[in-house]
Amino acid sequence: MLKFKLYLDKDSEEIWLKEMAQKGWALKKFFLGFYTFEECAPGEYNYQIDLLDNWTGNKRDFASFMEESGVEMVSQWYRWVYLRKKSSEGPFEMYTDLESKIDQHDRMKKFFQLGLIIETLCLCVELFGTITTGGKLFVFDVILGVFVLVFLRMVWKCKWKIEQLKRDIS
Numbered sequence: 001m002l003k004f005k006l007y008l009d010k011d012s013e014e015i016w017l018k019e020m021a022q023k024g025w026a027l028k029k030f031f032l033g034f035y036t037f038e039e040c041a042p043g044e045y046n047y048q049i050d051l052l053d054n055w056t057g058n059k060r061d062f063a064s065f066m067e068e069s070g071v072e073m074v075s076q077w078y079r080w081v082y083l084r085k086k087s088s089e090g091p092f093e094m095y096t097d098l099e100s101k102i103d104q105h106d107r108m109k110k111f112f113q114l115g116l117i118i119e120t121l122c123l124c125v126e127l128f129g130t131i132t133t134g135g136k137l138f139v140f141d142v143i144l145g146v147f148v149l150v151f152l153r154m155v156w157k158c159k160w161k162i163e164q165l166k167r168d169i170s
Contacts, residue, residue, distance in 0.1 A: 001025060001037045008154050010049045010108070017047040017082075030075040030082055045084040046092035051107050052079045079111070102165045109158035116151035123148055 007013035026040035063073040070089050075082040085092040095101045123144040
C-alpha cells in the first residue's frame, strides 16, 4: 500500500506509523512524503525516527549496529532514518533520558534553522528580482514564503520542546 502524507513533526509521524502498525501495516519504505507499507501482524512493530548527526558514516555499519540491538533500519532519507523494533521485544525508545532528548531536538532545530536560512535567502532574491523588474508576485514567490513560514514554525516547535524538556530537568 502506498500513502502520501507530509509530516514536519517527527513525534506525530511516529504516532501515525505506530497506528498503521496497529492496523496491520508495516512501513517498508519512505521517500519525500510517500510511505510504502506491507502487511504485518497488527501491533507487530514500534517505530522511531531519528535525525543522524552529520551523516558521513557507512550506512551498513549503522544498520548492523542497530540490528545487534534488535532494531531494523527500515528506510533513510538524507539524514532522517526510520527504525523499527518488534513489539514483542519490549518498548522501543531511542532517547530515554532528558539530556539525550534535548540533544535530539537541538539537532533537529539546527537542521530546520539551516533550511530557514536557505529558504529566506531564496525568497529575498526572488522578491528582489520581482521588485526590480516591476513584475508581479509569482506563484514561486508565494511557495518560497510558505516554506519560510514552515521552517520558522519547525524551529519554534523544536525550541519550545527543548525549553519544556529543560523545565522537566529542574
